[in-house]
Amino acid sequence: MAEILPLRAWRYNPSLDRQIEQLTAPLFDVVSEKQREALYRNPFNSIHLTVPLGDEPAKQAAATLQDWKDAGVLLQDHLPGIYVYYQYFRLPGSDKEYVRKGFICHIKAYDWKEGVLLRHENTIPSAVNDRIALLEQTEMNTSPTHGLYSDAAFLLEPYMDESILSPLYETEDYQGARDVLAVIHDHEVIRLFVKTLQEKQVLLADGHHRYEGSLEYRKKRMTQNPDHTGFEPYNYHLMYLTNSEHDDLRILPTHRVLKHMELSDEEFLRRLEAYFIITPKEDPLELNEVIVGKQWAFGLFLSGNAFKIRLKPEVHPQIDWNFPKEVKDLDLTVMHYFIFEKVLGIYRTAQRDYSGLSYVRNFTSCIRQVDSGEARLALITNEITMEQVKRVCYSGAIMPQKSTFFYPKVIGGFLFSSIKEDEFITAAAACL
Incomplete structure (x- = not known):
């Protein structure tokens, strides 16, 4: 099903290899303002291509x-x-070193309706438009998105394990993960990678905005090209592919922080009681622990007061969004329907672009923002499981935006991929 191709990557001059740690950067949607300020000071850091400055940032890039x-x-x-x-990492409270194994290649930018590449999240339109503009101006994929394929036989891992023994780069990133990049040039092995993915669907794990940017760019170029064949460089997108059957694939929760609301605390809690069992808690720093393993349970930190809230099971059938059961059963669907729409009056279509709502992975940052007065309330949630992601993708539906945080994030700066005619490698040119 999925058509992939090798690429001739653009990489930093070998004279800069020793500085690779100073040249990489977090992805555009997770890099903080403080990180940006530091990274921009290096004139060659990859952030100048991924999150460019200026009044016309795409042209500047x-x-x-x-x-x-x-x-x-x-x-x-x-x-x-x-x-x-490969990304080697540890999680808080565990001594185990995990390793997420994968490879970077070009993949055709399939339309969602083709059923080859499946999404699980909504996107935020403004962020997609930024990515389209960047692709139009640079004709360069500046960072890979993250896709998942299923291979219980682990056919490709032996070749990746052998390759990673001769790394191009090895560095520690901002997350504390150890990132290692290597390359496979052997044509027979590349054929195996291509053949293996031809039989797979791909689930988009991370990078919905960048992928949708490539998709919209492809559509635009198709309409401009009366001789469109489907094999032009603009048809392809840069992706990091990992096997979803690995035990070392980790998804972390993404919490919600609301900066303002018109309701008083008392009115908010009164409305909440119609749908949730509300239990006060003494220590807000335990909110992420008291909900672990409990369906439709959330931590609420409101103006300095902590609560565990859990949906009353009998009200769950009230969800009237036109979603399949796989989506209605998700914690985040419950949160966005009952809390944001029913209690706060922020309807589903408005939630995607709601300016006062932010998505925060770090639990203590949520608590700190409310404590400092930066935000009015924080909603703490459990993580989505890989099985839930698969069920939603295969149902053809999508989750609320920012439902998953696949950890660790891919970093930018190791390589870039061109979709210019004279810089792109087709299947024929690669002797495939």
Whole structure:
């Protein structure tokens, strides 16, 4: 089903290899303002391509990219390859070292209705438009999205394990993860990768905005090209693919923080009581622990007061959104329907772009924002499981936005992929 291709990546000049830790950057949707300020000070950091500055940031990124090409800051690899990417990491409270194994390649930007690449989240339109503009101006994929395929036989892992022994880069990133990149040039092995993915659907784990940007860019180019064949470079997108059968695939929760609301605390709690059992808690720092393993349970930190809230089971059938059962049963659907729509009056279509609502992975940051007065309330949730992601994807439906946080995040700066005619590798050119 999924068509993938190797690529001739653009990478930093080998003279800069020793500085690779100073050249990488977090993805555009997770990099903090403080991180940005520090990264922008390095004139060659990849953030100048992924989150460019200026009144016309996409044009600025294109100018920077051309300057880097002309000056030899970036060079294109001579041979096409599959780029193996491993991330070694630990989780709080555990001594185990996990390793997420995967590889980076080009994949065709399939329309959702084709059923080859499946999504599980909504997107925020403004963020998609930024990605389209960047792709139009640079014709460069500046960071890979993250996709999942299912292979219980683990056919590709032996080749990746062998490749990773000869790394191109090895560094520790901002998350504390150890990132290692290697490359496979062997044509027979590349054929195996291509053949294996031809039989798979791909679930989009992370990067919905960037993928949708590529999809919209492809549609635009198709309408402009009367001789469209489906094999032009603009048909392809850069993706990091991992096997969903691995035990080391981790999804962390993404909490909700609301900066303002018109209701008083008393009125908010009174309305909440119509749907939830509300239990006061003494210590807000335990809110993430008291809900573990409990369906439709959330931590609520409201103006300095902590509560555990749990949906009354008998009200769950009231959800009248046109979703399948797989989506209605999700904690975040319950949260967005009963709390944001029914209690706060923020309807589903408005929630995607609601300016006062932010999505925060770090639990203590949620508590700190409310304590400091930056926010009015925080809603703490459990993580989504891999099985839930699969069930939703295969149902053809989508989750509320920012439902999943696949950890660790892929970093930007290891490589870039061009979709320019004279810089792109087709299947024929790669001898496949």
